[in-house]
Amino acid sequence: MKTYTDTGKKDTRSGFGAGLTELGRTNPNVVALCADLVGSLKMQDFIDEHPDRFFQVGIAEANMMGMAAGLTIGGKIPFAGTFANFATGRVYDQIRQSIAYSGKNVKICASHSGVTLGEDGATHQILEDIGLMKMLPGMTVINTCDYNQTKAATLAIAEHDGPVYLRFGRPKVANFTAEDQKFEIGKAVRLYEGEDVTIIATGHLVWEAIQAAQKLSEKGISADVINIHTIKPLDEQAIINSVKKTGCVVTAEEHNFLGGLGESVARTLAENHPAPQEFVATQDTFGESGTPEQLFEKYGLNADAILKAAQRVLKRK
Amino acid sequence: MEIKELEDFATQVRRDILRQVHKVNSGHPGGSLGCTEFFTALYQGGIMEHKPEFNMDGKDEDLFFLSNGHISPVFYSVLARSGYFPVEELNTFRLIDSRLQGHPTTHEGLPGIRVASGSLGQGMSVALGAAQAKKLNKDKHLVYTLHGDGELQEGQNWEAIMYAAGNKVDNLIATVDLNGQQIDGSTETVLPMGNIKAKFEAFGWEVMEIEDGNDMQQVLDGLKQAKSLTGKGKPVCVLMTTVMGNGVDFMMHTHAWHGKAPNDEQLEKALEQNPETLGDY
Numbered sequence: 149m150k151t152y153t154d155t156g157k158k159d160t161r162s163g164f165g166a167g168l169t170e171l172g173r174t175n176p177n178v179v180a181l182c183a184d185l186v187g188s189l190k191m192q193d194f195i196d197e198h199p200d201r202f203f204q205v206g207i208a209e210a211n212m213m214g215m216a217a218g219l220t221i222g223g224k225i226p227f228a229g230t231f232a233n234f235a236t237g238r239v240y241d242q243i244r245q246s247i248a249y250s251g252k253n254v255k256i257c258a259s260h261s262g263v264t265l266g267e268d269g270a271t272h273q274i275l276e277d278i279g280l281m282k283m284l285p286g287m288t289v290i291n292t293c294d295y296n297q298t299k300a301a302t303l304a305i306a307e308h309d310g311p312v313y314l315r316f317g318r319p320k321v322a323n324f325t326a327e328d329q330k331f332e333i334g335k336a337v338r339l340y341e342g343e344d345v346t347i348i349a350t351g352h353l354v355w356e357a358i359q360a361a362q363k364l365s366e367k368g369i370s371a372d373v374i375n376i377h378t379i380k381p382l383d384e385q386a387i388i389n390s391v392k393k394t395g396c397v398v399t400a401e402e403h404n405f406l407g408g409l410g411e412s413v414a415r416t417l418a419e420n421h422p423a424p425q426e427f428v429a430t431q432d433t434f435g436e437s438g439t440p441e442q443l444f445e446k447y448g449l450n451a452d453a454i455l456k457a458a459q460r461v462l463k464r465k
Numbered sequence: 466m467e468i469k470e471l472e473d474f475a476t477q478v479r480r481d482i483l484r485q486v487h488k489v490n491s492g493h494p495g496g497s498l499g500c501t502e503f504f505t506a507l508y509q510g511g512i513m514e515h516k517p518e519f520n521m522d523g524k525d526e527d528l529f530f531l532s533n534g535h536i537s538p539v540f541y542s543v544l545a546r547s548g549y550f551p552v553e554e555l556n557t558f559r560l561i562d563s564r565l566q567g568h569p570t571t572h573e574g575l576p577g578i579r580v581a582s583g584s585l586g587q588g589m590s591v592a593l594g595a596a597q598a599k600k601l602n603k604d605k606h607l608v609y610t611l612h613g614d615g616e617l618q619e620g621q622n623w624e625a626i627m628y629a630a631g632n633k634v635d636n637l638i639a640t641v642d643l644n645g646q647q648i649d650g651s652t653e654t655v656l657p658m659g660n661i662k663a664k665f666e667a668f669g670w671e672v673m674e675i676e677d678g679n680d681m682q683q684v685l686d687g688l689k690q691a692k693s694l695t696g697k698g699k700p701v702c703v704l705m706t707t708v709m710g711n712g713v714d715f716m717m718h719t720h721a722w723h724g725k726a727p728n729d730e731q732l733e734k735a736l737e738q739n740p741e742t743l744g745d746y
Contacts, residue, residue, distance in 0.1 A: 179601070203597060206631075208624035211590045215628075218530075218594020221579055222602050223522050226594070241584050242621070246591055250571045250581045 149365050150340065152358050154322035158295035160352075161259040161316055165190025166295075167302025168227060168257075172198045175306055181216055181228045183209045188318075189229040189259050209234045213242040217252040225306055226254050232261035232315060233274035240280060247311050248284040255305050256281075256313045261291075262402035263430070263447060264352055264440040265318045273435035279407020281313040282380040288333060289380040291315040291401070291409075293354035295323040297377060300331035308333055315351065317402075319440045322355045325375075334378045336386035342370035345458045346390040346397040350376045350409045353400040353428065356444075359451035364458055371458065379409050384416045391417055396424045396461040400454050405429035424464035426457035466509055471681050473742035474546065475505045479712045480745060481542035483735050485558040485565075486726040492559060492567065495722040496613065497539035499644050499679070499707035504543040506684045507609060512692070514606060517548035519576035527606045528595055530580060532588020533613035533642070534568040535724070541565050544577040545746075552746040586619025588612065589639055593625055596637045607695055610639045615647030618656050623668075629700040630669030637700045638691045642678070644709040646720040662704055671699040678707035712739055 171178040172194045180194055181203040195202045203219075205212040209230055216226040228235070235258040236243070247254045263273045282289045288310060292298040298316045305312045325337075339354075340361050349357035354375045361371040372390045376383065391397050397417070399410035410427040417423050430447050444450040466474070478501050486492035507513050513527040531540050538558065545552045550564070557563035564575040568583030580591045588610050596608040616622065629637060641661065649655045658664075665672045671694050675687035687703060694701045709723070710716030713735040716727075727735055 200601065203632075205624075205628055208628065210587075210621040211593070211624035211628055214587050214590020214621065214625070215594035215597065217580060218591040218596070219598045221521065221523055221528070221591075221595045222598020222604070223524070224598050224601065242587055242590075245581050245584045246587050252580075 149362065152324040152339070154324050156323060157320040158323045159318060159320045160292055160295055160298040161188065161318060162190050163292070163295035163298030164257055164259065164302050164314070164316055165193060167299040169193040169197065170303060171306050172201070175225065177223060177225045178306055179203065179219055179224045179226050181205055181212050181226055183207055183212050183230045183234065185230050188231070189257065191229055209239045210242050213239045214246050216254040217246040217250060220252045220254060227257050228254060229257040229259065231272060232258035232277050233272055236277040236280045237274060244284060248287050251286060252311060253309055254311050256311070258313065258315050260318045261315045262317060262352065263435040263443040263449070264402060266440050266443065267437050269437040270434040275404045275430050275435065276407060277315065278379055278403045278409065282412065286310060287380065288312040288378065290333070290378050291351040292377050293351055293375060294321060294325050296325045296327050296329060297331065300329050301377065304331040304333055317352055321352055324355065334381045334383055336383035337375040337377065339375055340371055340373040342372035342394065344369045344371065344394055345462055346372045346374065346394045347400065347454060347458065348374045348376050348387060348397060348409065348413055349400040350379060351402050353402055353449060356449070356451040357400050357454055360454035360458065363451065363455050369458065369462065376409060379412060382412050382416060384420070387413055387416050388420045391421055391423045396465050398426045398428060398454060398457045398461055400428035402449055403429055404432055406432055424461050426461040428453050428457050468681055471505055471510055474509050475501045475681065476739050477741065477743040478505060478539060478542045478546065479739040480736055480741060481555055482538040483713070483727060483732055484745065485538045485541070485555055487732040489559040490726045492538055492726060493535040493724045494538065494726065495646070495709040495716060495720070496533065496536040496642065496644065498713060498716065499709045499711050500536055500539055500611065500642055501712065502679050502681050502684045503611065503640065503705060504539050506681065506688055508543050508547045510685050512685070512688045513609065519549060521579060523579065523595070524602065524604060525606065527609065528579065529609045530588045530592045530595070531569060531582055531611050533585060533611065533616050534582030537567065537569050540569060546743065549577040550575065555746050585616045586621040589622055589625035592637060592639070593629055593634055596634050599636055607692065608637050610637070612639060612641050614641055614643045614645065614658070614661065615652050615655070617641065617658060617661065626665065626668045626670065633698045634700050635696050635698050638695065638703060639700065640703040640705050643704055643706045646709045646723060648720065648723050650720055665702045669699065670702045671697070672702045672704060675703060675705040678705035679711045714738065
């Protein structure tokens with residue numbers, strides 16, 4: 149079985165910061181905005197190198213989203229960064245009208261998504277943002293799994309003409325995807341070839357899915373594991389092809405089961421190849437304070453939860 | 466254009482507003498009629514340097530953003546009669562498959578519109594972004610906006626107002642239409658906003674006033690003065706007092722015609738007060 153090596157734990161937000169710094173050097177149209185969270189979003193290197201291309205808006209996210217929309221009118225490619233909660237729920241109408249409906253080339257860059265921001269608790273742990281963003285016509289929704297993938301995604305979305313929601317997180321997690329990867333928006337990444345069960349994971353749950361697949365392998369179960377970094381547009385063909393082979397699926401995400409990746413997969417399969425599905429996701433609940441590991445355990449978002457979901461869904465085939 | 470020509474233009478725009486709204490029995494005539502002189506001055510009075518061939522990026526021209534998007538009838542009429550799209554297209558206002566949506570949008574590709582508006586309070590932020598992009602692009606042209614007075618109740622405006630002064634966005638002229646009316650009544654009864662001039666000044670803006678925003682000469686002079694105040698380290702606010710429903714006696718001084726269309730009889734009466742000048746579409 150193929151092994152994926154953690155080359156050293158790193159936070160996905162640092163991958164974003166590194167990508168933004170590189171874009172600053174390579175694409176003169178890229179500008180950045182932040183709502184008083186420069187350190188958290190790892191934007192300082194970009195600011196140091198291009199102070200004139202950075203807009204500190206203060207604690208005023210609505211104004212930031214509108215300004216980002218306006219900057220596109222002068223041909224700029226704005227990267228607007230804040231925590232996922234403040235980048236979506238707080239400013240939904242601004243994104244909807246000034247960015248999505250207006251077709252503006254704004255990159256909404258959201259750190260500290262999901263429960264893994266940890267101790268700050270549920271006020272900051274948004275578990276609804278994928279749903280909010282994927283419902284907006286024309287919005288591309290990406291949730292990256294590690295440092296390298298986040299950096300590659302950051303570079304890729306600058307080349308994409310249209311609004312993008314890029315979701316990443318706070319904690320240091322395994323960095324296991326290739327450093328030199330080419331990030332293709334809307335293209336699933338196959339991690340393991342398997343016959344018995346499909347596991348489709350996004351974000352921090354991808355590493356957990358790899359661990360789960362290895363444990364399943366020890367029990368004689370082969371899992372087809374797919375890393376879905378782009379939730380919209382979804383690589384439907386990759387999902388259909390896999391489930392046609394395995395006949396059942398587990399989806400895994402750090403998000404509410406309502407509105408997340410799992411529902412997008414369920415819709416795709418319902419239309420094309422209905423199959424039993426288990427959802428590893430939060431169950432319509434808010435989070436709480438705790439360490440990321442404790443929260444993953446309590447809310448059933450780790451490798452063990454994926455393993456058990458796979459065993460359940462296999463019985464439903 | 467001479468003042469008389471501009472006034473004639475405005476009269477035709479008033480007819481366009483009334484006829485658009487009457488045809489589909491919906492839309493917002495009150496604020497549109499109140500801001501007719503403002504739009505005419507901006508687009509026809511030599512205030513803005515603008516290009517009707519329309520390029521979304523708006524490089525090397527002045528830009529205008531309508532934040533209170535519900536007064537789309539006046540915007541559409543002035544854009545059409547300024548060459549952005551065929552005047553006959555005003556016939557499609559609010560109809561299915563039209564580029565002239567109830568509230569302005571880029572979505573159907575209508576020339577002259579650079580952002581959707583309708584959900585209130587968002588236009589100044591967008592204008593700030595466009596103004597900052599102009600500075601980055603070393604483009605000396607200006608960015609203009611229009612806001613309703615009631616619209617200032619939306620909190621996002623004050624985020625933008627704070628940002629603009631704090632960051633010396635001095636290539637922006639934001640005009641507030643002080644007609645004192647909103648859907649549920651006068652702004653005084655719905656939510657008193659206190660001294661708007663003092664508020665803008667306290668935030669660090671250069672504020673000037675147009676006492677009668679329905680007097681073409683005053684509007685022209687006021688906007689010219691506003692232009693002369695740009696580039697001096699402060700954003701410029703123009704507080705422009707207008708009469709909602711201006712030009713139609715029975716629509717004036719009331720919020721009743723904020724979002725209500727005239728019936729056949731009322732239209733006839735309103736059009737009599739605004740005789741055809743440039744020719745109806």
